[in-house]
Amino acid sequence: QKVTVEVLDHLEHLALVDFRDAEGVERLQKAIQFADQLHDVNTDGVEPMDSVLEDRCLYLRGDDVTEGNCTNELLKNAREKVEEYFVAPPGNIPLPKLEERETFLQSS
Amino acid sequence: QVSAALKEGRVTPTELCQRCLSLIKSTKFLNAYITVAEETALKQAEESEKRYRRGQPLGVLDGIPVAVKDNFNTAGIETTCASNMLKGYISPYNATVVQKLLDQGAVLLGKTNLDEFAMGSGSTDGVFGPVRNPWSYSRQYKEKSVPKSDSKAEESNWVITGGSSGGSAAAVSSFTCFAALGSDTGGSTRNPAAHCGVVGLKPTYGLISRHGLIPLVNSMDVPGILTRCVDDAAVVLGSLAGHDPKDSTTIQDNFKPFELPNLSDVSKLSIGIPKEYHAPGLSSEILALWSKAADLFKNAGAKVIEVSLPHTCYSIVCYHVLCTAEVASNMARFDGLEYGHRSDMNKSTESMYAATRREGFNDVVRGRILSGNYFLLKQNYENYFIKAQKVRRLIANDFVKVFRSGVDILLTPTTLSDAVPYMEFIKEDNRTRSAQDDILTQAANMAGLPAINVPTALSERGLPVGLQFIGRSFQEKQLLTVAKWFENQVKFPMIQLEVKRHDHDAFQHQKSASFS
Numbered sequence: 001q002k003v004t005v006e007v008l009d010h011l012e013h014l015a016l017v018d019f020r021d022a023e024g025v026e027r028l029q030k031a032i033q034f035a036d037q038l039h040d041v042n043t044d045g046v047e048p049m050d051s052v053l054e055d056r057c058l059y060l061r062g063d064d065v066t067e068g069n070c071t072n073e074l075l076k077n078a079r080e081k082v083e084e085y086f087v088a089p090p091g092n093i094p095l096p097k098l099e100e101r102e103t104f105l106q107s108s
Numbered sequence: 109q110v111s112a113a114l115k116e117g118r119v120t121p122t123e124l125c126q127r128c129l130s131l132i133k134s135t136k137f138l139n140a141y142i143t144v145a146e147e148t149a150l151k152q153a154e155e156s157e158k159r160y161r162r163g164q165p166l167g168v169l170d171g172i173p174v175a176v177k178d179n180f181n182t183a184g185i186e187t188t189c190a191s192n193m194l195k196g197y198i199s200p201y202n203a204t205v206v207q208k209l210l211d212q213g214a215v216l217l218g219k220t221n222l223d224e225f226a227m228g229s230g231s232t233d234g235v236f237g238p239v240r241n242p243w244s245y246s247r248q249y250k251e252k253s254v255p256k257s258d259s260k261a262e263e264s265n266w267v268i269t270g271g272s273s274g275g276s277a278a279a280v281s282s283f284t285c286f287a288a289l290g291s292d293t294g295g296s297t298r299n300p301a302a303h304c305g306v307v308g309l310k311p312t313y314g315l316i317s318r319h320g321l322i323p324l325v326n327s328m329d330v331p332g333i334l335t336r337c338v339d340d341a342a343v344v345l346g347s348l349a350g351h352d353p354k355d356s357t358t359i360q361d362n363f364k365p366f367e368l369p370n371l372s373d374v375s376k377l378s379i380g381i382p383k384e385y386h387a388p389g390l391s392s393e394i395l396a397l398w399s400k401a402a403d404l405f406k407n408a409g410a411k412v413i414e415v416s417l418p419h420t421c422y423s424i425v426c427y428h429v430l431c432t433a434e435v436a437s438n439m440a441r442f443d444g445l446e447y448g449h450r451s452d453m454n455k456s457t458e459s460m461y462a463a464t465r466r467e468g469f470n471d472v473v474r475g476r477i478l479s480g481n482y483f484l485l486k487q488n489y490e491n492y493f494i495k496a497q498k499v500r501r502l503i504a505n506d507f508v509k510v511f512r513s514g515v516d517i518l519l520t521p522t523t524l525s526d527a528v529p530y531m532e533f534i535k536e537d538n539r540t541r542s543a544q545d546d547i548l549t550q551a552a553n554m555a556g557l558p559a560i561n562v563p564t565a566l567s568e569r570g571l572p573v574g575l576q577f578i579g580r581s582f583q584e585k586q587l588l589t590v591a592k593w594f595e596n597q598v599k600f601p602m603i604q605l606e607v608k609r610h611d612h613d614a615f616q617h618q619k620s621a622s623f624s
Contacts, residue, residue, distance in 0.1 A: 041499050093455070
């Protein structure tokens with residue numbers, strides 16, 4: 001089954017990355033087709049594995065401050081900043097809808 | 109060998125450093141290095157020299173020139189991951205493994221080239237261009253290639269290094285450094301090691317800290333070690349392994365650095381030959397070599413048996429889903445606010461992020477992010493992501509069963525064929541290539557097991573072919589001991605590099621190719 005434009009649009013919103021062109025969409029289609037081979041495997045009764053170290057305990061270290069005070073170092077790499085703040089454009093404005101966006105998906 | 113030379117004063121760290129730097133300049137066409145840290149390297153070499161003069165070197169690695177793949181953070185040195193997203197990004201800190209090398213006195217020559225964000229199996233998809241395999245310029249390869257009518261055609265005949273740590277492999281293979289760090293998520297250290305004729309070690313997941321390694325797949329990434337001989341790999345491993353409080357996925361067990369014994373008796377060894385690794389597309393040459401290696405062990409008295417890892421054929425599909433899913437998550441941090449490229453688009457945070465990411469990532473990265481997000485959608489989560497995690501357990505269990513049955517080490521090919529010419533490689537897209545090339549190396553990452561590529565012989569085209577040994581978790585000593593025995597048996601030839609306009613001194617240290 002082909003992936004619908006709604007799902008493609010949804011993915012562009014979630015990933016904040018666009019498909020750019022037909023090749024991009026085709027790439028996803030092929031990826032899904034490739035992944036479908038997983039369904040040939042019988043996994044009844046098998047638990048999902050998150051980590052190869054699952055038999056060991058995750059540990060906690062003491063709640064002591066051991067590093068920090070590197071504000072200047074960290075700010076050096078940011079392009080837009082004011083005093084000790086990273087400056088972002090206004091938030092809470094959703095990405096424009098498909099019809100209003102400049103995206104390849106409009107033509108498909 | 110070179111370490112002993114430094115100790116005895118036969119060569120000084122600054123001389124060594126200068127020779128390597130000049131060799132890097134002569135081999136610039138290989139495009140192995142993205143950044144060469146000439147000034148800091150010379151300073152480090154000078155410090156090392158002072159220590160040697162006082163008779164107080166920090167250890168075997170003191171004064172040894174090394175290179176680091178450009179996805180490790182290095183304080184004060186640009187770290188790009190071969191991507192526009194991080195061009196101009198100067199790391200504020202050293203990755204733990206980099207710090208450990210520097211603490212031992214190693215001289216950091218520079219950052220090596222890779223596929224963008226370590227995604228790929230050719231080291232051809234980075235923004236700084238592809239890396240060329242030094243063997244393309246070897247007498248051994250030139251002798252075997254059909255003579256071309258004009259020099260231009262010969263120019264375009266160069267072969268790839270494999271990837272994604274191609275720059276590191278090329279750097280070690282062309283003698284510009286004595287050891288290099290790579291990363292291994294699906295075979296990214298072992299694949300280029302095989303194509304470039306060097307030793308490529310993937311340690312057990314959890315042995316070496318990933319702090320400072322820009323993550324691809326958190327549950328599979330490990331730093332990789334590339335050297336010209338197995339002993340050197342053991343030395344580097346000794347200086348890097350161990351618990352790091354900054355990486356909670358490193359195990360807390362005490363790690364003791366070891367020297368490799370010279371194994372003389374292999375009769376107590378049980379070598380497993382997994383039949384599924386006779387994968388479709390495996391070249392008859394490599395098949396023959398694999399067989400010969402098995403016979404080598406058999407004739408020396410070891411027990412060599414065929415074993416089965418039935419889920420091997422699914423490891424690439426499983427990897428494809430898990431990798432893209434984790435990538436989708438890991439790449440989310442690149443939004444242009446705190447570091448890296450930032451778009452001029454200013455209308456809203458979301459549109460700025462979207463534009464930044466469109467401008468910063470290449471198609472391969474974007475493709476994986478989008479695929480990963482697809483598999484993580486609510487409607488797909490169970491059928492793809494969780495399903496892949498279940499298959500992962502099946503793959504890991506295959507190995508557990510085999511090792512439990514008494515097998516000590518597995519012997520498999522590392523790659524399907526010798527290195528292909530660049531012009532041929534780019535005919536297929538990145539994902540297809542990765543799926544083909546990772547097939548023999550990927551499962552070890554799934555299961556977190558240690559694995560090593562040992563250069564074995566030259567192919568009919570005069571290019572390196574390597575074989576892979578996979579060991580039990582955290583049994584690097586046994587793995588490397590067997591690898592060293594094998595290395596001594598096969599006596600892989602040294603590359604006869606033909607480089608125009610080099611200073612002759614640079615090749616003097618072919619005699620001291622290793623540092624241990």
